[in-house]
Amino acid sequence: MSPRKKVTRQDWVGTALRLSLDQDRLPAAVPVEVLCRSLNVTKGSFYAHFRGGRPELDAAVISQWLRDRVAALPDIAVGAVQDPLDRVRMIRAAIADSAVRDGAMRRWAASDRTAAEAVAEADRIVTSRLERAVADLGFAAAEPDALARWLAAALRSQSIAEDQDGFDAVLAVLSRSAAVAALGSVTADDAVVLYAGGGGLTGDERTVLQQVVHLLAGRRDPGALPPVQGQAQASEA
Numbered sequence: 028m029s030p031r032k033k034v035t036r037q038d039w040v041g042t043a044l045r046l047s048l049d050q051d052r053l054p055a056a057v058p059v060e061v062l063c064r065s066l067n068v069t070k071g072s073f074y075a076h077f078r079g080g081r082p083e084l085d086a087a088v089i090s091q092w093l094r095d096r097v098a099a100l101p102d103i104a105v106g107a108v109q110d111p112l113d114r115v116r117m118i119r120a121a122i123a124d125s126a127v128r129d130g131a132m133r134r135w136a137a138s139d140r141t142a143a144e145a146v147a148e149a150d151r152i153v154t155s156r157l158e159r160a161v162a163d164l165g166f167a168a169a170e171p172d173a174l175a176r177w178l179a180a181a182l183r184s185q186s187i188a189e190d191q192d193g194f195d196a197v198l199a200v201l202s203r204s205a206a207v208a209a210l211g212s213v214t215a216d217d218a219v220v221l222y223a224g225g226g227g228l229t230g231d232e233r234t235v236l237q238q239v240v241h242l243l244a245g246r247r248d249p250g251a252l253p254p255v256q257g258q259a260q261a262s263e264a
Contacts, residue, residue, distance in 0.1 A: 034066050034068055034072060034076075035076075036076045036077075036087070038066060039062065039066070039073065039076055039077070039084060039087075040084070040087045040088055040091050041091075042062055042065050042066055043057065043062060043084060043088050044088055044091060044092070044128070046061065046062065046065060047088070047131070048088070048092065048127075048128040048131040048132055048135075049127065049128050050127075051127050051130065051131050052131060053131060053134060053135050054084075054085050054088055054135070059073055059081065059084075085139075085141075086141055089132075089139075089141050089142050089145045090145070092128065092132055092145060093145040093148060093149055095125070096125065096129070096149045097149065097152055099121040099124065099125065100117075100118055100121050100152065100153065100156060101114050101117040101118060101121075101156070111160040111161070111163040111164045112160075112164070112198050112201075112202060114156070114159075114160040114163075115157060115160045115161075115178070115198060116194075116195070116198065118153060118156060118157060118160075118182075119182060119188060119191070119194050120191075122153070122182045122188045123188040123189045123191070126185040126188050126189060127185070129183075129185075130185055132145075132146060133146055133183070150179060150183070153179050153182070154175050154176055154179040155175075157174075157175035157178050157179055158171045158172055158174075158175035159171075160175075161174045161175050161178075161201070164201060164202070166204075174201070178197075
């Protein structure tokens with residue numbers, strides 16, 4: 028056996044996460060003895076770091092899971108990611124990356140109050156950031172809240188969180204719906220229908236759409252707009 032090393036409290040928490048939630052197991056399925064062997068230390072080291080025993084370690088694991096979960100989400104406060112659709116994609120990607128760990132955590136939450144509170148807080152934060160992104164797409168009233176709650180609930184399923192193509196298809200629909208909502212707020216003598224391509228609207232296309240809305244609202248000639256290649260075309264009904 029190699030010489031024992033000095034371990035930290037964080038080493039214990041990280042090892043517990045790695046051997047339990049990261050392997051789709053609840054912490055109770057990994058005895059302290061197994062953690063000791065993995066860290067090459069004795070139980071004395073464990074109790075030196077966790078005088079409250081296993082409940083104290085479990086509480087530390089839950090706190091670490093929540094910190095990691097939130098830290099992986101895009102930070103909308105700093106405005107580093109301007110495109111709302113990109114923010115939603117980043118949220119999905121972050122959830123997909125931790126899908127196995129999160130699934131085990133949700134099972135743990137069914138029997139542990141502290142774990143349940145952490146899961147509820149993580150879900151609240153995810154829903155809030157999704158709602159902000161959906162609102163920035165141009166939806167109004169109760170729509171961002173409803174759409175964010177449905178998206179957040181769907182992403183709790185590992186298969187959906189990991190289905191990038193399927194999720195991108197949903198975002199394409201949201202993008203086109205937001206475009207229609209923007210045009211719906213314009214009053215004009217002639218009805219205008221915008222047809223967007225299957226990939227949704229690009230940043231340039233959203234800019235042109237905003238120009239269309241402003242021009243129609245001002246009753247100017249929309250034919251003066253520069254054409255957008257491939258993805259969008261307007262026709263009068």
